[in-house]
Amino acid sequence: MTTRTYAIDRHKMTFVERLYLPAILQGMLITGWHFVKNIFFMDRRMTIEFPEKKKTLPPGYRAEHRLMLREDGNVRCTACMLCATVCPARCIEIEAEDVGDNKIEKRPKNFTINELRCVFCGLCVEACPCDAIRMDTGKFENATFDRRTAIYDIKKLINNQAEGQSQLSQGLY
Numbered sequence: 177m178t179t180r181t182y183a184i185d186r187h188k189m190t191f192v193e194r195l196y197l198p199a200i201l202q203g204m205l206i207t208g209w210h211f212v213k214n215i216f217f218m219d220r221r222m223t224i225e226f227p228e229k230k231k232t233l234p235p236g237y238r239a240e241h242r243l244m245l246r247e248d249g250n251v252r253c254t255a256c257m258l259c260a261t262v263c264p265a266r267c268i269e270i271e272a273e274d275v276g277d278n279k280i281e282k283r284p285k286n287f288t289i290n291e292l293r294c295v296f297c298g299l300c301v302e303a304c305p306c307d308a309i310r311m312d313t314g315k316f317e318n319a320t321f322d323r324r325t326a327i328y329d330i331k332k333l334i335n336n337q338a339e340g341q342s343q344l345s346q347g348l349y
């Protein structure tokens with residue numbers, strides 16, 4: 177086995193460079209320029225005063241999950257388990273029950289997602305054959321004092337709509 181060696185050109189620092197003052201001054205000038213710019217050109221600031229101000233999320237943004245309903249008010253999910261199978265974080269648990277309808281066969285008795293364990297990859301949404309699960313709620317601030325509140329059951333997932341879009345409040349479930 178041959179070993180390769182690489183020569184790294186380390187030039188000797190000059191007296192001025194060893195003082196470090198020019199580099200410190202350069203850094204302070206850059207910081208000062210951004211400070212002044214942020215005061216006088218507030219509309220061009222890269223940061224926003226979150227959470228008072230919020231940015232508009234891009235269309236493809238993946239946020240907390242929600243479960244969709246059919247027009248008759250029943251949950252669209254047929255408990256096929258594809259989302260739970262594809263989930264790399266293993267954070268979806270589904271308990272299926274018989275519907276008594278040959279077309280649908282099954283539905284979830286319970287559907288649980290651990291939003292803290294989720295890595296927001298969106299694979300569950302892509303895998304779903306009936307558009308029963310979406311990640312378009314726009315909610316991503318899921319910090320909590322109690323981890324148990326981050327485990328969403330079926331009712332929470334159905335009701336987890338973006339503001340003003342609650343399906344539970346419309347009496348659909």
Ligand code: SF4
Pocket residue numbers: 259262263264265266267268289293294295296297298299300301
């Ligand atoms: S977004 Fe990814 S990690 Fe989260 S539940 Fe879906 S498949 Fe699992």
Ligand code: SF4
Pocket residue numbers: 252253254255256257258259260270300303304305306307308309
């Ligand atoms: S949400 Fe979609 S992929 Fe997941 S079990 Fe229900 S129908 Fe299947």
